[in-house]
Amino acid sequence: MTKDYSHETRAIYHAQHSRVAEDERAMSRFIGMFSEEYFGLPKNWFAEKSVMDAGCGSTAKVLIALHRMGATNIHGFDLDTDFIPTAESSLARHDVPLDKVTICSASVLDIPYDDASFDFVCCHGVLLHLNSDEEARKGFSELARITKPGGYLYTVFGISGGALEESVYPALRAHYKANPAFKAFIDNVKPSDFHALVDLIAAGFQEHEGVSADLSSLKDMLDTDLCVTMQNVLQAPVRLDIPEATIRNMYGADFDDPTRLRRYVKRANIRRYLAPLHYATADNSTLQLWYGSGNLEFIARKKDRP
Ligand SMILES: C[S@@+](CC[C@H](N)C(=O)[O-])C[C@H]1O[C@@H](n2cnc3c(N)ncnc32)[C@H](O)[C@@H]1O
Numbered sequence: 078m079t080k081d082y083s084h085e086t087r088a089i090y091h092a093q094h095s096r097v098a099e100d101e102r103a104m105s106r107f108i109g110m111f112s113e114e115y116f117g118l119p120k121n122w123f124a125e126k127s128v129m130d131a132g133c134g135s136t137a138k139v140l141i142a143l144h145r146m147g148a149t150n151i152h153g154f155d156l157d158t159d160f161i162p163t164a165e166s167s168l169a170r171h172d173v174p175l176d177k178v179t180i181c182s183a184s185v186l187d188i189p190y191d192d193a194s195f196d197f198v199c200c201h202g203v204l205l206h207l208n209s210d211e212e213a214r215k216g217f218s219e220l221a222r223i224t225k226p227g228g229y230l231y232t233v234f235g236i237s238g239g240a241l242e243e244s245v246y247p248a249l250r251a252h253y254k255a256n257p258a259f260k261a262f263i264d265n266v267k268p269s270d271f272h273a274l275v276d277l278i279a280a281g282f283q284e285h286e287g288v289s290a291d292l293s294s295l296k297d298m299l300d301t302d303l304c305v306t307m308q309n310v311l312q313a314p315v316r317l318d319i320p321e322a323t324i325r326n327m328y329g330a331d332f333d334d335p336t337r338l339r340r341y342v343k344r345a346n347i348r349r350y351l352a353p354l355h356y357a358t359a360d361n362s363t364l365q366l367w368y369g370s371g372n373l374e375f376i377a378r379k380k381d382r383p
Pocket of ligand 1: 086090183185200202203
């Protein structure tokens with residue numbers, strides 16, 4: 078029988094999301110990423126719509142974005158109940174009235190809503206953290222079930238293939254599991270850990286080259302958001318590699334052809350220099366060697382009932 082890592086996954090993400098929820102720079106970057114234009118939907122499409130964020134996490138960032146886009150009947154769920162107070166205070170901090178949002182504890186494998194309940198269903202970075210490919214398929218079919226005919230299902234899966242996902246990150250993940258000191262470093266990593274290294278670089282320039290360098294802009298790029306990204310890459314116990322063809326197949330005959338969305342994330346940290354490269358994977362074979370598929374992110378309209 079497959080081991081169940083779901084509650085461990087939730088606890089790890091609760092710690093990460095609690096940091097992100099306090100980091101206004103990261104929150105506004107995430108929230109600002111979503112718009113009707115991004116999804117290829119007409120302006121004001123979300124007005125009065127019923128929407129679901131499945132596996133909404135403790136930041137509730139997508140729920141905040143959905144509220145800002147005008148959705149009025151807003152729902153989200155994640156595993157266990159620990160995320161609820163953090164999610165509610167994040168909503169309140171971003172001026173989302175709590176009576177507009179229903180959050181509950183549930184699994185994407187058994188969503189406690191009727192068929193065809195929502196005009197828009199989001200599942201952002203969740204299915205790749207389930208225990209097996211079979212669970213990912215089951216979760217997807219639950220998402221499809223609760224989407225209304227004529228509504229949209231938006232899913233984000235992460236990267237498939239490439240040197241980083243196939244070799245570099247698995248080696249670092251193995252080291253994270255095997256080496257307690259490295260694990261403790263990652264679990265507690267903070268900007269000042271890297272700022273201390275930047276000070277060493279400046280001291281080295283001074284000593285070996287006689288140069289007095291101002292590296293404060295480099296420090297600014299080594300921020301909390303980058304630390305959480307490192308944790309995101311290394312801590313999750315499961316990260317399934319789900320190829321684009323499998324995802325298209327999961328949407329299946331009930332949906333129009335899914336549109337692949339390509340994300341240009343406006344980061345303030347060092348990943349600002351990597352974001353354009355992620356965005357360009359479609360047309361560049363060098364980037365495909367490193368980043369494989371690039372981020373796999375799709376939206377598709379569920380066909381009207383015949
Ligand atoms: C990478 S986080 C993404 C969270 C959120 N969607 C976001 O974008 O901020 C993965 C999330 O999947 C949730 N998750 C894992 N297994 C789940 C399951 N069976 N049902 C619902 N959520 C699950 C975790 O608890 C975690 O919050």
